[in-house]
Amino acid sequence: MNPIRKLFWLGVAALGAIGLSLIATARGEPLNAVWLVTAAVCIYALGYRFYSRFVACRVLGLDDARATPAERLEDGRDFTPTNKWVLFGHHFAAIAGPGPLVGPILAAQFGYLPGTLWIVIGGVLGGCVQDFVTLFFSLRRNGRSLGEMAKAEVSEFGGWTALFAVLAIMVILIAVVALVVVNALKSSPWGVFTIAVIIPVACLLGLYLRYVRPGRVLEASVLGFLLVMTGVIGGRYVSDSAHWAPYFTYTGLALAWIIIIYGFISSVLPAWLLLAPRDYLATFIKLGTILALGVGILLAHPPMLLPPLTRFTDGTGPIFAGKVFPFCFITIACGAISGFHSLIASGTTPKLITKESHARTIGYGCMMMESFVGVMAMVAATVLRPGVYFAVNSPAGAVGATPDAAVATITAWGYPVTAQEMADLAHRVGEITLFNRTGGAPSLAVGMAQIFSHTLGMGGLEAIWYHFAIMFEALFILTVLDAGTRVGRFMLQELASHLVPVFGRTGWYPGVVLTSALIVGAWGYFLLGGVRDPLGGINSLWPLFGISNQLLASIALCIASTILIKMGKRRYLGVTLAPLVWLVTVTMTASYQKVWSPNPRLGFLAHARLLSDQLSSSTAAGTLPAARAAETARLIFNDRLDATVTLILAVLVVLVLAESARQWWLYTFGRKEPALSEAPAQLSRLTAQRLRGDEG
Amino acid sequence: MINSRMDAGPFEIDAMLTQLLKTLWHFLREVSGENDYPRYRDRALARGESPLSPVRFYLSRLEHKYSRPNRCC
Numbered sequence: 001m002n003p004i005r006k007l008f009w010l011g012v013a014a015l016g017a018i019g020l021s022l023i024a025t026a027r028g029e030p031l032n033a034v035w036l037v038t039a040a041v042c043i044y045a046l047g048y049r050f051y052s053r054f055v056a057c058r059v060l061g062l063d064d065a066r067a068t069p070a071e072r073l074e075d076g077r078d079f080t081p082t083n084k085w086v087l088f089g090h091h092f093a094a095i096a097g098p099g100p101l102v103g104p105i106l107a108a109q110f111g112y113l114p115g116t117l118w119i120v121i122g123g124v125l126g127g128c129v130q131d132f133v134t135l136f137f138s139l140r141r142n143g144r145s146l147g148e149m150a151k152a153e154v155s156e157f158g159g160w161t162a163l164f165a166v167l168a169i170m171v172i173l174i175a176v177v178a179l180v181v182v183n184a185l186k187s188s189p190w191g192v193f194t195i196a197v198i199i200p201v202a203c204l205l206g207l208y209l210r211y212v213r214p215g216r217v218l219e220a221s222v223l224g225f226l227l228v229m230t231g232v233i234g235g236r237y238v239s240d241s242a243h244w245a246p247y248f249t250y251t252g253l254a255l256a257w258i259i260i261i262y263g264f265i266s267s268v269l270p271a272w273l274l275l276a277p278r279d280y281l282a283t284f285i286k287l288g289t290i291l292a293l294g295v296g297i298l299l300a301h302p303p304m305l306l307p308p309l310t311r312f313t314d315g316t317g318p319i320f321a322g323k324v325f326p327f328c329f330i331t332i333a334c335g336a337i338s339g340f341h342s343l344i345a346s347g348t349t350p351k352l353i354t355k356e357s358h359a360r361t362i363g364y365g366c367m368m369m370e371s372f373v374g375v376m377a378m379v380a381a382t383v384l385r386p387g388v389y390f391a392v393n394s395p396a397g398a399v400g401a402t403p404d405a406a407v408a409t410i411t412a413w414g415y416p417v418t419a420q421e422m423a424d425l426a427h428r429v430g431e432i433t434l435f436n437r438t439g440g441a442p443s444l445a446v447g448m449a450q451i452f453s454h455t456l457g458m459g460g461l462e463a464i465w466y467h468f469a470i471m472f473e474a475l476f477i478l479t480v481l482d483a484g485t486r487v488g489r490f491m492l493q494e495l496a497s498h499l500v501p502v503f504g505r506t507g508w509y510p511g512v513v514l515t516s517a518l519i520v521g522a523w524g525y526f527l528l529g530g531v532r533d534p535l536g537g538i539n540s541l542w543p544l545f546g547i548s549n550q551l552l553a554s555i556a557l558c559i560a561s562t563i564l565i566k567m568g569k570r571r572y573l574g575v576t577l578a579p580l581v582w583l584v585t586v587t588m589t590a591s592y593q594k595v596w597s598p599n600p601r602l603g604f605l606a607h608a609r610l611l612s613d614q615l616s617s618s619t620a621a622g623t624l625p626a627a628r629a630a631e632t633a634r635l636i637f638n639d640r641l642d643a644t645v646t647l648i649l650a651v652l653v654v655l656v657l658a659e660s661a662r663q664w665w666l667y668t669f670g671r672k673e674p675a676l677s678e679a680p681a682q683l684s685r686l687t688a689q690r691l692r693g694d695e696g
Numbered sequence: 697m698i699n700s701r702m703d704a705g706p707f708e709i710d711a712m713l714t715q716l717l718k719t720l721w722h723f724l725r726e727v728s729g730e731n732d733y734p735r736y737r738d739r740a741l742a743r744g745e746s747p748l749s750p751v752r753f754y755l756s757r758l759e760h761k762y763s764r765p766n767r768c769c
Contacts, residue, residue, distance in 0.1 A: 074739075075739075076735060076736035076738075076739035076740060077736055077753075077756070077757070077760075078760065080732075080735070082726075083726060085723070086723065086726040086727050089727045090727070094766055094767060094768060095768045096768070097767060097768045097769045098769065099768070099769040145764070166765070170765075173769050177769065209754070210751065210754070210755075214750040214751045214754045215729070215730060215732070215733055215750055215753070215754045216730065217728040217729060217730055218724060218725065218728045218730060221728070271758045271759065271761075271762045272754070272755060272758050275762060276758050276761075276762070279767070280728070333769075334768065334769050338768065338769065340765070340768045340769050341768055343764075343765040343768075344765060344766065344768055347764055347765070347766075348761070348764070348766060476767075479767055480767050480768075480769060483762060483765075483766060483767040484765075484767070486762050486763075487762070487763070487764060487765050487766075490763050490764070506763070545769075549769065
């Protein structure tokens, strides 16, 4: 490296260090968000330039002379060499969902510091590495899926565990994101109207792309965007209309049922009619809005009103129970490290990579971008006054059901807020109320609306920006819901085909209906449990989602570590082993606390015991109506179910780890011959042409 | 390089702008997948195979895309 470059990177390191020290030591006066963004950007730059290069060159040994599957098996359809930046866009759109936006918002209850440090450091050393190595190992195996790699490189058992983990995460993921949408839309006619408009618009685009102009995605997306924006703006008139507003005003329970019915219908409909066109629309709006949010933060450079650390690091937080360790690291999965990414990184993307070196930009770089989205979400949370942040995100069960009770509780915590202030804010964003809007989406929308309206100098349009943000979140959450249900349905069909072969015919309608109903029933049950939960649902469902996601990451890192040992790269094992050890520690601690903690707000079983005692005493006294007793019995069952699911996930982590450790021991002590399942190396045509040119 | 750009006449600037817009349009078509069918058709014809119709190709791409995890949390 020449001296000027050295100086440049030293400057980046120094700037990052200054930014980090400022955000870590800020007390009193609010710090500007630009410092947080600057520190993050410097760490990402250093991580990409040095750490990803080390992993690429020393650990993995990327080799551009070796033909990729896209070149060797090119068929113009599944295997096609694709421009690096085009593939970067596709891969980023696939991995970036609601997780990196919602997780940081929820974790901000600890203050902005723990979450930000985890997003940035966890991303650079954990998440980016997981995505990169999984992508690369799949690339060397003709784009094999994670399950196939687990079977081939670890054992048959590892493959089955991966399959089960994928199904479990799919069910819990869909339930939790559906809960986020329910909480964002309840008692919000404007929001419901906006989302309701999206469905016919998507169907219209589907018909256009299928029958009028097949495959003309750009023009269809532009048309769709204009129609959806008409819905966002038109929602105000619906909301203000005494006649129309009641048609779009629903309780959480009613919305949950609507989403369950919608999920079932969407799963049995052909993908071209609803799922695909809405996915195109969601992708463009997602990329555009994330870019706009980044620009907005830089232009608005808002002060961060939330403190670096709040009093809730001790585990008494109202949004979810549990101390900063391990729950900050479970709450923020996507954005720091997400096991789900290993499913995306193994499969479609490796079949499109032109050169092995592109795996670094796409695998490591895309995850870095997602991590940065997490930082921006954190900034959006910190621009709210702490009292407002807690009033929006705390469930009624934690702060009180009336505005006066809620503001009194939150003010007593040391975060002043008034009922009038909340009413003014709700009025400005066109909502009836913003109290107890748990799930993260409404507070993210308020933060985004403030950033956008300040940046563009259109304070009067805060309500439009708020509902645009709600539409933006709901749009791709519904896509995750539809796509996840469909994939879960395919997986069930494949499993069932081992018993009843006709299920293997994916077009067999009774099979489609039955498996769709099973998948929708599974996530629908968890969703209804979350909606009925007096603590808001997020308190129980989001940690479950985090645990299952980290379980999948643990499996991916176990596979990667096994492959590294087989490649003879034992001395670099720390690259995958360090994040694995951290994840296992976090997952096991969180699972233990969620099941066994004696605190009823934290431990599922303790909460079930508390409700059970209340039920027994009320029944004995004859003071509980029958309907209330049935509801309490259902809550007790849900707590026990959540505890069982958590235990199963924790046992799976232990089993996968034990099986992998057994394999490592066998390879290390020569008890088993390491055999990689890589596709045979073949000289790249591009490299061969270059070599011939050099000789000529 | 900077000087030569600054010295560029209106026609050169016009040409540069046109080229920039063309590149952007091409990139958008690639990202949206609109170029996939022409590429596939050319490849199939070069191999002497009869290509799928645009509609069949579009539907088969969707079926492949949405039969495995392709949208993350």
